[in-house]
Amino acid sequence: xxxxxxxPLFLSMQEGKNYTIYCNYSTTSDRLYWYRQDPxxxxxxxxxxxxxxxxxxxxxxxxxxxxxxxxxxxHITAAVHDLSATYFCAVERGDxxxxxxxxxxxxxxx
Amino acid sequence: xxxxxxSPTHLIKTRGQQVTLRCSPKSGHDTVSWxxxxxxxxxxxxxxxxxxxxxxxxxxPDRFSGHQFPNYSSELNVNALLLGDSALxxxxxxxxxxxxxxxxxxxxxxxx
Numbered sequence: 280x281x282x283x284x285x286x287p288l289f290l291s292m293q294e295g296k297n298y299t300i301y302c303n304y305s306t307t308s309d310r311l312y313w314y315r316q317d318p319x320x321x322x323x324x325x326x327x328x329x330x331x332x333x334x335x336x337x338x339x340x341x342x343x344x345x346x347x348x349x350x351x352x353x354h355i356t357a358a359v360h361d362l363s364a365t366y367f368c369a370v371e372r373g374d375x376x377x378x379x380x381x382x383x384x385x386x387x388x389x
Numbered sequence: 390x391x392x393x394x395x396s397p398t399h400l401i402k403t404r405g406q407q408v409t410l411r412c413s414p415k416s417g418h419d420t421v422s423w424x425x426x427x428x429x430x431x432x433x434x435x436x437x438x439x440x441x442x443x444x445x446x447x448x449x450p451d452r453f454s455g456h457q458f459p460n461y462s463s464e465l466n467v468n469a470l471l472l473g474d475s476a477l478x479x480x481x482x483x484x485x486x487x488x489x490x491x492x493x494x495x496x497x498x499x500x501x
Contacts, residue, residue, distance in 0.1 A: 283431075310488050321479060322432070322492040329488075367431055375420065375483065376445050377490065379431030 281306050283370055285380035292358040292387045300353040300383045302368035309373040311344050311351045316365045316382070325353075325366075358387045391416060393482050393493035401499045402470050410465040410496045414482030420444075421463040422490060423455060424479040432479055438463050439485060467498075475500045 282305040292298050302311070310329055314322040326335045328344035328351060335342050339362065341354045351368055365384045369377040394413045402408050414421050420439045424432035434447035438457035457463045461482075467474055477497050481490040 314492075319497075321494045324489070324491070327489060369431075371488065374445055375422070375437060375488070375490070376434050376447070377422075377424075377432070377481075378434070381431050382429075 281308070281370065281372065281378045283368060283378050283380040285366075285368055285383050288381060288383060290383055290385045292355070292362070292385060294359060294387055294389050295357050298355045298358060298385075300355075300366055300368075300385075302351040302353070302380055304349050304351075304370045304378075307346070307349075307372070308370040310371045312369040312371070312377065313342050313351070313353055314367045314369065316367065318365075322367065355385075360387045360389070363387045393418075393480055393491050395478075395480050395493040395496050397496060398494070399497045399499075401501060403501055404470055404472060406470050407466065407468045408470060408498060410467075410478050410480075410498070411462065412465070412480030412482075412493060413462045414480075415491050418482035418484050418491070419461050420483045420485050421457060421461065422481045422483070423463070423465045424481065425449075426477040426479060426495075427473075428476070435465070470500045472500050474498065 284303045313325040326342040331346040333344045339356045365382045369379040422437040423435040426432040437445040441457045452468045477495045479495045480493040483490045
C-alpha cells in the first residue's frame with residue numbers, strides 16, 4: 280500500500296523567513312503533485328513533478344523531487360501572509376489515482 | 390471555459406438516508422474521479438470513471454457507487470449514510486492519457 284507522509288503537519292512561519300515542507304512516499308511513483316487548499320475551499324494545483332531531479336518554481340514557492348530518496352520538498356522563500364493555507368502533496372503511480380499526504384497547515388505571522 | 394462544477398454546495402442528511410452528488414467535468418475532459426476529504430485530513434480516492442465504466446476503486450464499501458453519463462458528467466451515490474460519511478466530497482476531471490487533474494469546488498455533506 281502506498282503511504283505518503285508529510286512533515287511538519289503544522290508550521291508557524293514568521294514573515295520574511297524561509298521554510299521547507301517535506302513529503303516522503305513509500306513506493307515508486309510516476310508523478311508527484313503539490314496542492315494548496317484554503318479553508319473550506321477546493322484544491323488548487325501548484326506543481327506537478329515528473330522525473331528525478333525535477334525542480335519547479337512559482338513566485339515564493341519552489342518544489343523539487345528526488346525519486347531515489349522518495350522525497351519531495353516544498354520550499355517557501357520570504358514567507359508572506361498570503362501563503363497561509365494547507366499544503367498537500369500527492370503521488371500517483373501511473374493509474375491516475377492520487378494518494379495524498381495528511382497536509383501541512385501553514386500560518387504566517389507578522 | 391467553465392471549470393469543474395459540482396452540486397449541491399452543501400447538503401445535510403440523516404443517518405440511514407441516501408444521497409446523490411453531481412459533477413460536471415471541465416470542457417474536453419472525459420475522466421472523472423471522486424475523493425472524500427474528512428475534516429483535517431487529506432483527500433481519499435473513492436473511484437474513477439472513464440467511458441461510463443468504473444476504472445479504479447479505492448478502499449470504500451459498496452455503499453458508495455457511481456455513474457458516468459454519455460456527456461461525461463458523473464454522480465456519486467452513498468446509501469445508508471453513517472455519521473462518518475460527513476466530509477467534503479471532491480470531484481476531479483482529466484483527459485484520458487493526461488496526468489493533470491482539475492478539482493471542483495466540492496460538496497460539503499453533513500450527516501446527523
